[in-house]
Amino acid sequence: MKYCNQCGEKVDQAIPENDNRLRYVCVSCETIHYQNPNIVAGTLPLIMGDDGREKVLLCKRAIEPRYGLWTLPAGFMENGETVEAAALRESQEEANVELDNLKLYSVMSMPQINQVYMIFKGDIVGNSFSPGIESLETQLFDEEDIPWSEMAFNVITQTLQCYFDDRKKQHRSQLTDYQVHNLVYQVPKKYLNTDKT
Amino acid sequence: MKYCNQCGEKVDQAIPENDNRLRYVCVSCETIHYQNPNIVAGTLPLIMGDDGREKVLLCKRAIEPRYGLWTLPAGFMENGETVEAAALRESQEEANVELDNLKLYSVMSMPQINQVYMIFKGDIVGNSFSPGIESLETQLFDEEDIPWSEMAFNVITQTLQCYFDDRKKQHRSQLTDYQVHNLVYQVPKKYLNTDKT
Ligand SMILES: [Zn+2]
Ligand SMILES: [Zn+2]
Numbered sequence: 001m002k003y004c005n006q007c008g009e010k011v012d013q014a015i016p017e018n019d020n021r022l023r024y025v026c027v028s029c030e031t032i033h034y035q036n037p038n039i040v041a042g043t044l045p046l047i048m049g050d051d052g053r054e055k056v057l058l059c060k061r062a063i064e065p066r067y068g069l070w071t072l073p074a075g076f077m078e079n080g081e082t083v084e085a086a087a088l089r090e091s092q093e094e095a096n097v098e099l100d101n102l103k104l105y106s107v108m109s110m111p112q113i114n115q116v117y118m119i120f121k122g123d124i125v126g127n128s129f130s131p132g133i134e135s136l137e138t139q140l141f142d143e144e145d146i147p148w149s150e151m152a153f154n155v156i157t158q159t160l161q162c163y164f165d166d167r168k169k170q171h172r173s174q175l176t177d178y179q180v181h182n183l184v185y186q187v188p189k190k191y192l193n194t195d196k197t
Numbered sequence: 198m199k200y201c202n203q204c205g206e207k208v209d210q211a212i213p214e215n216d217n218r219l220r221y222v223c224v225s226c227e228t229i230h231y232q233n234p235n236i237v238a239g240t241l242p243l244i245m246g247d248d249g250r251e252k253v254l255l256c257k258r259a260i261e262p263r264y265g266l267w268t269l270p271a272g273f274m275e276n277g278e279t280v281e282a283a284a285l286r287e288s289q290e291e292a293n294v295e296l297d298n299l300k301l302y303s304v305m306s307m308p309q310i311n312q313v314y315m316i317f318k319g320d321i322v323g324n325s326f327s328p329g330i331e332s333l334e335t336q337l338f339d340e341e342d343i344p345w346s347e348m349a350f351n352v353i354t355q356t357l358q359c360y361f362d363d364r365k366k367q368h369r370s371q372l373t374d375y376q377v378h379n380l381v382y383q384v385p386k387k388y389l390n391t392d393k394t
Contacts, residue, residue, distance in 0.1 A: 001202045005230070008200035008207075018330070021275065033202070035276050038233045039313060078218065079232050082306035082381045083313055104304060104379045107315075109279035116236060116280055118304075133215070180377040182301045184279045 006031045037114040041086035042074020042156075044105055044163060045097050047124040047140065054167070055140040056160065057129055058147075059094050062136045066152035072119065072159070073097070087120045095138045097129040106159045106181040119159050143167075158183065203228045234311040238283035239271020239353075241302055241360060242294055244321040244337065251364070252337040253357065254326055255344075256291050259333045263349035269316065269356070270294070284317045292335045294326040303356045303378040316356050340364075355380065 001024045004011050009028035016023055016032050024033040045057035058070045073094040077086035084102055091097050099122030108117040129138045141147075143164050151157045162181045198221045201208050206225035213220055213229050221230040242254035255267045270291040274283035281299050288294050296319030305314040326335045338344075340361050348354045359378045 003200055003202050003205035005198045005200050005202045005208070008205045010205075011202070034273070036235045037274055037276055037278070039236065076231070077234055077313075079234060079311040080308050081234070082308050083304065084306070084379070084381075085308070104377055107280065107301060107304075109281070111277050111279050111282070114276040116274075180301055182281070184281075 001033060001035075004029060004031055004033070035114075037116055039077040039083065039086070040074050040115050040117045041077045041083050041090060042072050042117065042119050043087050043091045043099055043102070044072055044119055044121045044159065045091060045095070045099055045124050045129070046121060047127060049140070049142075053142055055142055056146070056163075057095060057097060057124060057138060057140055059131070059135040060137040060139075061134065061152055062131070063134050068136065069150050069152035070147050071152040071156050074117065074119065074156070077118075083118050084120060087118070087122075091122075092132070094132045094135050095129045096132055097138070098125040099123060100125055104180050106162060106183065108155050108158070108181075108183045110155065111184070117155050117159075119156075121163070198230060198232075201226060201228055201230070232311075234306075234313055236274040236280065236283070237271050237312050237314045238274045238280050238287060239269050239314065239316050240284045240288045240296055240299070241269055241316055241318045241356065242288060242292070242296055242321050242326070243318060244324060246337070246339075250339055252339055253343070253360075254292060254294060254321060254335060254337055256328070256332040257334040257336075258331065258349055259328070260331050265333065266347050266349035267344050268349040268353050271314065271316065271353070274315075280315050281317060284315070284319075288319075289329070291329045291332050292326045293329055294335070295322040296320060297322055301377050303359060303380065305352050305355070305378075305380045307352065308381070314352050314356075316353075318360070 001011055004026035007026060007029040009026055011024040012027050013022045014025045016025060047055055049055050059073055060070050061067055073091040075090040077083060091099055102120045102122045105121040106119045131138050198208055201223035204223060204226040206223055208221040209224050210219045211222045213222060244252055246252050256270055257267050258264055270288040272287040274280060285296060288296055299317045299319045302318040303316045328335050
């Protein structure tokens with residue numbers, strides 16, 4: 001950030017009164033420009049196969065970063081939406097999939113890139129899905145077929161691992177209901193873009 | 198938003214390619230300025246009283262909006278934090294209270310004002326608390342003493358109501374563990390500030 005979006009004059013970094021953090025402050029109109037983390041909302045789309053085994057829908061990315069790698073449908077929550085609405089919209093956009101019985105499943109803070117992932121479990125409606133504009137492929141996977149070495153984002157890998165662990169516990173009746181997993185994900189340094197605007 | 202924070206030229210509203218929403222786009226450098234919801238992180242601080250009854254800590258606001266009304270410690274999550282770290286920081290700042298055993302308890306989308314509240318249950322450490330700079334008072338309340346008619350924010354009232362309901366169910370053994378409540382809160386029109394920057 002170099003200029004004030006209210007008046008077009010230069011901004012400077014300063015700690016405002018009653019604050020303890022450096023903020024961008026306009027040298028002319030004195031507007032303080034706060035910068036805050038963004039929510040990435042997505043889904044873990046599930047369906048019971050004809051073989052009696054529950055499957056997970058993954059999307060192969062048609063965009064950078066991580067072109068050609070697999071992920072869950074997810075993207076930035078927009079103004080005017082609820083978190084669920086954002087998760088459903090992203091699922092529709094990336095996988096043309098409709099979901100019901102949505103339940104918040106994982107909340108992952110990524111403090112190094114100022115993002116919070118919020119992933120909802122949901123049941124695929126009508127066994128219907130196909131690649132949206134940002135996906136090359138959409139495919140159902142059994143746990144043992146998940147392409148672990150071709151996953152786009154570790155934060156998604158971690159959510160899937162939590163889910164398969166929970167599912168095993170539930171099969172063994174050690175888990176009465178799925179709990180929300182609230183985790184912190186430390187992004188490897190090599191992926192950090194420190195050029196904050 | 199009137200000016201580009203990258204180059205200082207004017208912004209215009211336009212739907213960028215491969216997008217379907219109006220964004221602020223710089224007429225000169227073509228930077229797209231996305232606007233996204235903010236997370237408000239806070240806590241529901243709990244302590245078992247000497248009378249064997251669990252109490253909730255509330256803060257009386259020393260700042261606008263809702264000066265003089267009661268609320269839970271909460272505030273905007275900052276860049277570089279996890280959601281929990283933000284909730285703990287706000288609790289420290291507003292009530293000089295330290296908490297442990299933090300568990301995500303409610304997630305409330307407020308689409309009309311582009312906020313998502315995330316409130317964590319936590320146990321007060323050392324029975325120690327006092328008003329921070331943004332609070333006039335901090336006080337422990339039994340359920341029947343909660344000043345329901347003097348609460349600052351309906352979203353906080355709703356979280357407290359969920360909690361007392363859950364606690365009753367747990368006493369009756371109808372609830373094995375507290376679940377996360379994921380709710381949508383519709384802000385009454387009179388509170389809406391539509392002057393988005
Ligand atoms: Zn300015
Ligand atoms: Zn520009």
